[in-house]
Amino acid sequence: MAATPPRNSFLGLLPWPERQAVARALRTETVGGLVLLAAAVVALVWANTPLSSAYTTIRDFHFGIPALGLDLSVGHWTSDGLLTVFFLVAGIELKRELVVGSLRTPATAALPVIAAVCGMAVPAAFYAATIAAGGGSMDGWAVPMATDIAFxxxxxxVISTHLPTALRAFLLTLAVVDDLGAILIIAVFxxxxLxxxxxAGALAGLGVFYLLQRRRVRGWWWYAPLGVVIWALLYNGGIHATVAGVAMGLIxxxxxxxxxxxxxAQRTGHLLHPLSAGLCVPLFALFAAGVSVSGDALGKVFTTPEPLGVIVGLVAGKxxxxxxxxYLAARFTRARLNPDLAWADVLALATLAGIGFTVALLIGELAFPGTAVGEHVKAAVLIASLIAALLAALLLRRRNAVYRRLYEEENLDEDADGIPDVYQRTGSGST
Structure with a gap:
């Protein structure tokens, strides 16, 4: 049996409470990711059959309250409305990471934050380089910056890898920081x-939300109506309404x-996480991923600068x-890689992060609203995500024997007390 990796090593053993929190989040995200995958397949099939006109009709059907500026299409409601729940959960996860998770101290936050920032900046640079070489619009520079943790x-x-918890947790932290970057980009650009x-009304509403939290006021009947008002005001204020979700999650x-x-935050996350992963995000995918996959459309993805830049950015850039x-952050911080792992494992995770589905599709819609280029960019996101998934599957399967051994060691519980033996050996079962 391999020696227990030190808890302060990079990708080493997580503290037991942190591992429990990560495991709960990952279970929900995994199930939600499978539903999301199914929704994307249904959208692609539906949009490329004789029933495609029904798909377009439903997606573009408008309803709402025109007097309040909320007469939106079904597709628009899913991107501005349902995804607000997704970003509310993301805000809660970010707050948890900042307060009690891996981002709570500069020493532990430095490495994943640097990795995530580089994972956003380099894809944007690759997109810009592709546009500079072939011409086209820079409006889509932010599309390849996103990582979809659920997908x-x-x-x-699907590929049944026994990835150790530390690797999954690192991927989750990357995605949390990535979501924050995406929200900042959406809010600013x-x-x-306006x-x-x-x-001003939305800010006042957030102020009331904060005061209710400070006063320890409980009851969903206070927060749900207030959240809807904040969302509607922010939408009418000209800022993408999903920002409201993150703001409330952070409060x-x-x-x-x-x-x-x-x-x-724990109660809200526990209630909304399954709703977000199992319903809100898949419905968004259903009405965002329905793009043409004809030979002509696919040809334009690889010959038009904007979608080509998205593919290069998501795959090579990520x-x-x-x-x-x-690698550079580890060297700079002198972090020691878990001796049971190798840098090839980090490379596989970096490849997996090229799956940019949900937020990438959202930013693509915002960058190229209602245009042919926008449809090609959507197709590029799907193709790039597929390429990244296949490459990651090859890299991860090559190391699955190592992952299986580490997975079994970190989950072994011979005394059946509910705490893996490795934590009792290190004395970290209650830390």
């Missing part, structure tokens, strides 16, 4: 016709008070950015 975990479930009165209290079994960022 990535679905790929892991994809705004239009209505400062509506924005929710993460640390439990004395006598509480769960903090408000691999180079995350791997190089991780």
């Amino acid at each position: 990535a975990l679905a790929v892991l479930a 994809f705004t239009s016709n 209505n400062f009165w509506a924005l 929710l209290r993460t640390v439990r008070d004395e006598g509480e079994s769960q903090s408000p 691999i180079l950015g995350i791997f190089a960022g991780t």
Whole structure:
């Protein structure tokens, strides 16, 4: 049996409470990723059959409250409405990482943050280089910056790798930081016709939300209507409404008070995570991933600068950015790689991060609304995600014997007390 890797090593043993939290999040994301994968397949099949006109009719059907500026299409409701729940959960995850997770101290946050930032900057640079070489629009520079953790975990479930928890946790942390970057980009670069009165109302609503949390006010009947009002005001304010979800997620209290079994963030995340992963994101995928896969359309993906830049950015850019960022950060911080793993494992994770499905599709819609280029960019996201998934599957399967051994060692519980023996050997079962 291999020696237990030190807990302070890079990709080493996670503290037991952190591992429990990560395991809960990953279970939901994996199931949600499989549903997301199924939704994407249904969308592609539906949009490329004689029933494609029905798909377009349903996606473009409008309903809402015109007097409140909320007369939106079904596709628009899924991207601006349902994805707000997704970003609310992302905000809660980010808050947890910042308060009690791997981002709570500069020493532990440095490596995943540097890796994630490089994993966003390099793909954008690759997109820009492709546009500079072939001409085209720079509007899609942010599309290849996103990583879809649910889709990535679905790929892991399909190929049946026994990836150790530390590797999955690192991928999850990368995705959390990636989501924050995506929200900042959406908030800053994809705004239009700002209505400062509506924005002021949204800020006031967030202030009330904060005060309710500070006063320890409980009850969904306070927060749900207030959240809807904040969302509607932000939407009418000209900022993408999903920003409201992240803002509220960051405000929710993460640390439990004395006598509480769960903090408000834990309770909310527990309730909304399955809804987000199992319904909201798949419905968005159903109405966003329905693109033509005809020979002519696929040809334009590889010959038009914008979609080609997305493919190069998501595949090559993500691999180079995350791997190089991780390697350099480890050297700079003198972090020691878990001796049971190799840099080839980090390369495989970097390849897996090239799956940019959900947020990449959203940014593609914002960058090229209602245009043929936008449809080609969507197709490029799907193709790049497929390429990244296949490459990652090859790299991960090559090392699966190692992963299986480590997985079995870190889950062995011979005394059946619910805590793996490796934590009792290291004295970390309750830390």
